[in-house]
Amino acid sequence: xxxxxxxxxxxxxxxxxxxxxxxxxxxxxxxxxxxxxxxxxxxxxxxxxxxxxxxxxxxxxxxxxxxxxxxxxxxxxxxxxxxxxxxxxxxxxxxxxxxxxxxxxxxxxxxxxxxxxxxxxxxxxxxxxxxxxxxxxxxxxxxxxxxxxxxxxxxxxxxxxxxxxxxxxxxxxxxxxxxxxxxxxxxxxxxxxxxxxxxxxxxxxxxxxxxxxxxxxxxxxxxxxxxxxxxxx
Amino acid sequence: xxxxxxxxxxxxxxxxxxxxxxxxxxxxxxxxxxxxxxxxxxxxxxxxxxxxxxxxxxxxxxxxxxxxxxxxxxxxxxxxxxxxxxxxxxxxxxxxxxxxxxxxxxxxxxxxxxxxxxxxxxxxxxxxxxxxxxxxxxxxxxxxxxxxxxxxxxxxxxxxxxxxxxxxxxxxxxxxxxxxxxxxxxxxxxxxxxxxxxxxxxxxxxxxxxxxxxxxxxxxxxxxxxxxxxxxxxxxxxxxxxxxxxxxxxxxxxxxxxxxxxxxxxxxxxxxxxxxxxxxxxxxxxxxxxxxxxxxxxxxxxxxxxxxxxxxxxxxxxxxxxxxxxxxxxxxxxxxxxxxxxxxxxxxxxxxxxxxxxxxxxxxxxxxxxxxxxxxxxxxxxxxxxxxxxxxxxxxxxxxxxxxxxxxxxxxxxxxxxxxxxxxxxxxxxxxxxxxxxxxxxxxxxxxxxxxxxxxxxxxxxxxxxxxxxxxxxxxxxxxxxxxxxxxxxxxxxxxxxxxxxxxxxxxxxxxxxxxxxxxxxxxxxxxxxxxxxxxxxxxxxxxxxxxxxxxxxxxxxxxxxxxxxxxxxxxxxxxxx
Numbered sequence: 001x002x003x004x005x006x007x008x009x010x011x012x013x014x015x016x017x018x019x020x021x022x023x024x025x026x027x028x029x030x031x032x033x034x035x036x037x038x039x040x041x042x043x044x045x046x047x048x049x050x051x052x053x054x055x056x057x058x059x060x061x062x063x064x065x066x067x068x069x070x071x072x073x074x075x076x077x078x079x080x081x082x083x084x085x086x087x088x089x090x091x092x093x094x095x096x097x098x099x100x101x102x103x104x105x106x107x108x109x110x111x112x113x114x115x116x117x118x119x120x121x122x123x124x125x126x127x128x129x130x131x132x133x134x135x136x137x138x139x140x141x142x143x144x145x146x147x148x149x150x151x152x153x154x155x156x157x158x159x160x161x162x163x164x165x166x167x168x169x170x171x172x173x174x175x176x177x178x179x180x181x182x183x184x185x186x187x188x189x190x191x192x193x194x195x196x197x198x199x200x201x202x203x204x205x206x207x208x209x210x211x212x213x214x215x216x217x218x219x220x221x222x223x224x225x226x227x228x229x230x231x232x233x
Numbered sequence: 234x235x236x237x238x239x240x241x242x243x244x245x246x247x248x249x250x251x252x253x254x255x256x257x258x259x260x261x262x263x264x265x266x267x268x269x270x271x272x273x274x275x276x277x278x279x280x281x282x283x284x285x286x287x288x289x290x291x292x293x294x295x296x297x298x299x300x301x302x303x304x305x306x307x308x309x310x311x312x313x314x315x316x317x318x319x320x321x322x323x324x325x326x327x328x329x330x331x332x333x334x335x336x337x338x339x340x341x342x343x344x345x346x347x348x349x350x351x352x353x354x355x356x357x358x359x360x361x362x363x364x365x366x367x368x369x370x371x372x373x374x375x376x377x378x379x380x381x382x383x384x385x386x387x388x389x390x391x392x393x394x395x396x397x398x399x400x401x402x403x404x405x406x407x408x409x410x411x412x413x414x415x416x417x418x419x420x421x422x423x424x425x426x427x428x429x430x431x432x433x434x435x436x437x438x439x440x441x442x443x444x445x446x447x448x449x450x451x452x453x454x455x456x457x458x459x460x461x462x463x464x465x466x467x468x469x470x471x472x473x474x475x476x477x478x479x480x481x482x483x484x485x486x487x488x489x490x491x492x493x494x495x496x497x498x499x500x501x502x503x504x505x506x507x508x509x510x511x512x513x514x515x516x517x518x519x520x521x522x523x524x525x526x527x528x529x530x531x532x533x534x535x536x537x538x539x540x541x542x543x544x545x546x547x548x549x550x551x552x553x554x555x556x557x558x559x560x561x562x563x564x565x566x567x568x569x570x571x572x573x574x575x576x577x578x579x580x581x582x583x584x585x586x587x588x589x590x591x592x593x594x595x596x597x598x599x600x601x602x603x604x605x606x607x608x609x610x611x612x613x614x615x616x617x618x619x620x621x622x623x624x625x626x627x628x629x630x631x632x633x634x635x636x637x638x639x640x641x642x643x644x645x646x647x648x649x650x651x652x653x654x655x656x657x658x659x660x661x662x663x664x665x666x667x668x669x670x671x672x673x674x675x676x677x678x679x680x681x682x683x684x685x686x687x688x689x690x691x692x693x694x695x696x697x698x699x700x701x702x703x704x705x706x707x708x709x710x711x712x713x714x715x716x717x718x719x720x721x722x723x724x725x726x727x728x729x730x731x732x733x734x735x736x737x738x739x740x741x742x743x744x745x746x747x748x749x750x751x752x753x754x755x756x757x758x759x760x761x762x763x764x765x766x767x768x769x770x771x772x773x774x775x776x777x778x779x780x781x782x783x784x785x786x787x788x789x790x791x792x793x794x795x796x797x798x799x800x801x802x803x804x805x806x807x808x809x810x811x
Binding site: 012013014015030033037042043044046048050051053054057058059060062076078085088095097098099101104108112114115117118120124126128129130131132133135138139140143144145146147171175176179181183214 | 305335446447558567
């Protein structure tokens with residue numbers, strides 16, 4: 001079986017003063033994911049390695065990591081596809097708890113700021129609220145978001161100023177602003193027009209590249225900026 | 234222990250738990266909290282792909298009675314029909330609820346919720362497939378999870394994320410809360426609550442090839458079993474026909490609903506032989522058995538243990554628009570383009586039909602007389618109400634978890650208001666959880682958790698999978714006995730307090746062993762073949778002896794089976810043919 005060198009940035013707050021690199025020689029099958037390589041280390045070499053994961057096929061959003069310098073889901077990228085030396089680090093811009101585990105609370109706090117729920121105060125009809133396939137299509141992209149934080153933590157603006165609400169929150173606001181059933185668009189646009197909002201984006205496109213769901217993140221952010229500028233959708 | 238007190242406490246943040254929390258949070262005077270071992274949107278409800286059924290009749294004629302019949306027949310008549318009627322009727326209002334909460338269902342050209350075909354769902358009591366599954370591309374479960382989480386945020390539900398529940402607080406036949414291990418700090422917490430609910434998911438990780446998340450280790454079921462609650466119908470476990478070869482990742486039945494077909498080594502559409510009417514849309518137990526039969530008789534591809542799922546006749550826009558996730562799975566994990574290449578699949582461990590026994594209000598029961606455990610509820614995959622009987626139909630998992638999660642949430646509110654004692658709860662836990670974690674943190678034996686887990690997964694796959702026999706089940710039971718002994722001699726490496734997954738995985742392994750133990754003993758006990766439980770030594774369904782639910786109790790080293798009658802209302806058992 002071929003082997004890959006997996007370099008993992010380790011940090012144990014109970015022992016280490018600062019993070020350090022640890023190297024592991026890991027055998028891999030052609031269908032092994034980077035997550036499988038991390039499991040190999042945990043289960044065979046060092047049981048103290050900490051990494052969040054659950055579904056292992058790219059839908060739960062637990063294992064977004066900085067892999068070979070770019071944000072990827074460890075379960076959605078194969079070892080054979082990215083070379084024989086692979087570096088794995090925690091996401092940037094969020095406080096490290098232990099090894100590859102970061103504190104996600106600041107990320108979810110930003111998400112909550114955009115009121116990510118359907119706002120509609122009309123009495124509910126007996127059946128569904130009608131929506132045409134064309135209206136449904138307008139906000140489809142944002143519904144794919146799995147809140148893995150790969151986009152927000154790849155953004156240089158987010159790194160330098162933690163104030164920026166970040167692309168994930170904007171995409172989730174977009175998902176409601178452009179939903180024909182929602183009545184909270186103006187409220188959200190006002191939140192995103194603030195100093196920490198959408199205009200912090202400098203269209204670097206890291207977020208779009210990082211999204212494991214293929215969401216056109218930067219494009220959605222631009223659509224939100226335009227809606228703010230013209231005063232609505 | 235750090236102490237907390239709530240009116241309603243929900244363990245698990247998948248579809249069932251979040252719907253219950255949402256219902257309970259509408260009672261503004263109640264203190265409601267959700268505990269999850271994960272972050273809320275990480276739960277495995279999010280992996281459900283194809284759809285959620287309800288007889289809306291949006292694209293063709295449909296009736297809830299047809300849905301109920303399909304559910305009963307699909308479950309090989311072991312379904313409790315009072316529960317199945319609720320499932321089929323309340324599915325409709327549940328779908329409209331979800332739509333009103335903002336769920337982005339796909340739409341028909343006239344703006345209604347779009348519906349598609351799914352295995353075992355028929356019109357006119359089995360005459361042919363019907364379009365009943367409502368969907369949001371092949372991300373239906375993801376959208377359900379997101380929508381319910383959003384609504385819980387709107388209602389200010391309090392979340393305790395990354396708390397592993399490790400024990401139940403039970404006294405005098407009633408439940409007063411849980412003990413939980415905070416993963417971040419390694420602290421034990423005591424949560425007292427007037428009403429408690431387990432929506433903790435399944436245990437699919439006890440098999441080697443599985444569609445389940447790594448975290449689906451049967452914790453909730455095991456914790457209940459250890460506190461004297463029986464496990465119902467554990468012998469019935471579903472293998473989904475189409476998992477990605479070797480990885481087990483699910484390729485939704487929606488693929489076949491949209492027209493993909495199964496082919497053996499010679500390219501033959503073999504389901505024509507097994508199910509002349511529904512063919513590739515027959516229920517899952519039938520297709521999984523057919524695939525294994527093809528492989529055993531030498532018709533697997535290249536003589537190996539897989540067959541092909543063929544998407545090639547589907548227009549590319551159907552793949553891109555209606556099945557984008559599974560198209561991406563095939564590309565990412567197999568390197569195949571489903572529009573041009575055949576996709577290798579094999580059956581994968583998928584869903585527990587059995588579990589923690591409940592009544593139709595979601596109340597957990599102690600025994601075959603349906604005596605409720607006061608203040609204790611369960612819904613979702615971990616629970617058995619039983620709407621799936623011996624085999625679950627595709628999409629009915631989402632219907633079950635939402636319909637009965639919603640009911641449990643409502644009944645918890647009623648219980649807190651009408652039945653629960655007023656004032657502070659005084660019950661306190663014994664030393665079990667504290668001693669367990671002390672012992673795990675100090676474990677310094679030679680056995681490795683990962684080896685024991687893998688040996689369990691392989692043994693379960695070999696001898697307690699789709700085809701079972703007395704000989705094989707006794708063999709795997711012997712293996713489990715040895716694994717329990719090895720588990721006593723494990724060593725761990727992480728002795729820290731912070732995010733100690735070494736200890737967490739060790740504790741989870743104990744739960745997996747319990748779930749496997751209950752499954753194998755129940756499978757050995759039931760000497761017939763029904764739905765997802767196929768005994769090669771008892772190939773026929775035996776209604777005279779076995780038209781009953783299994784309850785398996787464990788008390789130390791003693792095991793006891795009792796039986797509960799199946800509730801039959803509208804549909805008398807018949808031979809099951811498709």
